[in-house]
Amino acid sequence: MTASEMPKDDEAASRSASNPSTLAGYEGCADDYAETTAPKPDADDQPALVELLKALEPGSRLLEIGSGPGWDADWLKERGLIVRRTDGAESFVQFQAGRGRQAERLDVISDPLGGPYDGVVALHVLQHVEREILPAVFARIAEAIRDGGVFLLALREGEGESVEIGSTGSEYYVALWPRSEIIAALAALGLGLLWSRSFDGREGCWLTALFRKGALR
Numbered sequence: 001m002t003a004s005e006m007p008k009d010d011e012a013a014s015r016s017a018s019n020p021s022t023l024a025g026y027e028g029c030a031d032d033y034a035e036t037t038a039p040k041p042d043a044d045d046q047p048a049l050v051e052l053l054k055a056l057e058p059g060s061r062l063l064e065i066g067s068g069p070g071w072d073a074d075w076l077k078e079r080g081l082i083v084r085r086t087d088g089a090e091s092f093v094q095f096q097a098g099r100g101r102q103a104e105r106l107d108v109i110s111d112p113l114g115g116p117y118d119g120v121v122a123l124h125v126l127q128h129v130e131r132e133i134l135p136a137v138f139a140r141i142a143e144a145i146r147d148g149g150v151f152l153l154a155l156r157e158g159e160g161e162s163v164e165i166g167s168t169g170s171e172y173y174v175a176l177w178p179r180s181e182i183i184a185a186l187a188a189l190g191l192g193l194l195w196s197r198s199f200d201g202r203e204g205c206w207l208t209a210l211f212r213k214g215a216l217r
Helices: 019-027 030-037 047-054 071-078 090-098 134-143 179-187
Strands: 061-064 082-087 103-105 117-123 145-156 161-165 171-175 191-201 204-213
Touching: 047 071, 047 117, 047 145, 047 191, 047 204, 061 071, 071 082, 071 117, 082 090, 090 103, 134 145, 134 179, 145 179, 145 191, 179 191, 179 204
Parallel strands: 061 082, 061 117, 082 103, 117 145
Antiparallel strands: 145 204, 161 171, 191 204
């Protein structure tokens, strides 16, 4: 997605857009999105991935939900982790195939997640899951993580839900969650907070957080 294609708030948009329409929007912009989000050659500022790396042993097996172009998976693989790359949009699966990477189409709402994994990564993707469905998705993710494993999440902070419209007219459903609700929902599933960071980005405030399943160490 190019900068001009990134979703923008549209107060007049209805709430009718859902996960399928969001996926349809991403299907048409994989190349542009990859170009816009490509890591800079001289930059290695990945605080969330660094925290994830510190919480895992070399050779740990991860499930990445919403892998997109695969830049984060590349970073993790280069540092000795095994990443199962998945995305809901076929365009990103094909983009990664063109780069010589193996990715799979996965619907996090309905497809089996497999596991147990040493960790699950879902960065900047679950805000597109409908509000009433996300708790069940969290539960599925928790079940896919082994005891002692970790979950790295980046989710939009705030209240309410909306449809955001890209410059080409694509609709993107977005649900916002208060930080306290995110942490409480995951704690109820046995995922305790290890580390967190909030930051203001182009699309609003984001919570990036790392959780561990079971007793914290």
